[in-house]
Amino acid sequence: MTLTGYANRVARIDLTAASVAYEGINPDDARKYIGARGLGVKYVFDNGPLVDALSPENIVCFVNGPLTGSAMNMSGRLAVCTKSPLTGTVTDSHMGGWSAARLRWAGFDAVIFGGKAERPVYALAENGQITLHDASDLWGKGTRETVRILQARHGGSHVSVMAIGPAGENLVRFAAIINENDRASGRGGTGAVLGSKNLKALVAIGDMSAQWKPAPDKKDAVDSARKAGLKGIMEGGLTAPRKGGLSLYGTNVLMNIINEIGALPTQNGQASHHPEAERIAGEEIREKYLVEEPTCHACPVACKKEVEIKDGKYAGLRTESFEFESAWALGANCGHVDVPSITKLIDQCNDYGMDTIELGNVFSTAMDATEKGYLAEGLVWAQTERMVQLAEEIAHASSPLGKTLAKGAAGAAAELGCPELANSVKGQAIPAYDPRGIQGIGLGYATSNRGACHLRGYTVASEVAGIPFQTDRKVAEGKGELLKIFQDLLAFSDSMDLCKFSSFSMGAKEYADMYSSVTGVPTTDEDVMRTGERIYNLERYYNNLAGLGEGSDYLPKRFLTDPGTGGSTGLVSQLDVMLKEYYQVRGWQNGVVPPAKLVELGILSAAAAEAAATEEMGGAQPK
């Protein structure tokens, strides 16, 4: 192992046998795939693409990057990687807060769980060792109580707890893992994978005294890279602490501008503009509900916004965090702008352990289905009290409708006989940007390797905010190339593991300098993009092998045929135009990675690619 920066320690836990084995980081894999998302996907890839996501054969990996827990700004993140029970794809879902740093300080680059425990357990990571403990007393409890009990048991508030709630235990397909800061590994159903393994939580004990420090001769390079990144953050019009829009209003600074341009999916995408969305926007939240602005490890931006409801039936309710995605999904998308109800629903998601985006889409799909007669006595638009009741029924699998909706928007719509009403791609529901109003993000949803997602390739930065350069949101031409740049760049930053928001003030050059200063591997901005491309192609190759072949990149029909409203009146997604360009730029054949590309990127050897080429890929249909 010649790379620096890593702990060079990975734990593999066989929950069936209740045994733990330790190994180092594979240096070849670390060079090719970096860490966090990239390395985690490689572990999942090596485990095989055909496993049942909720079987003991699946693995779930908590993976840090080489920068995690270091003094580099915005580096307090880890990736949870597994095969998703929601999409059947490989997935990676990242959480912020302090858990990632503490897992690194506890001595680990990665903790990988396989098998299934005989009875509920939790794992404790401390001083480079993993121990398993009985969690029978915690099973059935929400994440908040689980955190309280485990922190009290293991030393206090400096202990990190990454736990599932009842949703994960009941295998809700969009169950999340929540940590002590209410930060979530939210998308893709990672919490259900833990539940399927009888794994309640991963606890990490570590303090900053174990933080990685560079050797004396490397200190100047590390300091220089860190200061360059910090300068971008401090001077950025968006990220500057207590001055920039992201710092003052959080992610919900987006609500008004996205609604202004008519790109806010409203009432399950029946419209793309909500006339009263301003009432749930970041400006309104800061003025009337904000009580605290905590932050993640090594981040001066503090985009998290903790709110408190002052009056009404939810008076006294205090929760973190009133994000743009959650406010949209559980509010405008469901036809209402009632802040207390949205806050209550976010709070439920955090405690039960569920993805707010998928839950909002589950509700809006059910509302659409009710309106169109597919669901008798279902759910009507803006029926907030029933939403709160149903959230509980879903998490606890305590009613027939709750069990149906626990399958996610796509799964529920299919069961109700109206699959066209689910705004989902590859089984995962869309986030808060309407593909009719922002062309590139629609292509991003269609081609995301983990189902509909804005975070794989955040072209919104360019198409709306003009970061790093302005493109026209309404134009399809050029979006294939633009999306590839974003996808590859973010695949790299996700693998270090840096917050996505670092890309608002840094680029490939800053990432290269950070990475090379910590690991000692000389790296250029071209290397960054090439490595990101390799990671993106590895994910796609996994999905191809898992049965998602040609035809798996699509958008819900509504966005292709029903025009948008507001600032996007008359617009539909021009997906066909963009997909053609995208596949050309990627060098893919209708969404399938050809063997020559796998060899070119160093994913497969020539011999392995030749063997793969002789196997039929199978024309899988989208889920």
Next chain:
Amino acid sequence: MRIRLFATLRPLAGGKHADVPAEPGDTVHTVLHRLIEQHPALTGEVLTPDGQALLPHVQVFIGGESIRHKQGLDTVLHQVDDMAVFPPVAGG
């Protein structure tokens, strides 16, 4: 005309919007200068220090259309109705 303001521009202007004299044929540039004259705290927040260009990442919309995809600051107002001005915003 009524100019709607968002995010960090609101505390600087002391409200959610500003009413600025305007008539058909005025350019966006002219109207923004009047806005800044009315609210000097917006100096350096919307236009460059020399007042000749829109700051990077600031967005001005007329009817949901960004002026960056029209004629920029030279965009002529045909109907004096509604303008929205955003400072740099993004998230996820």
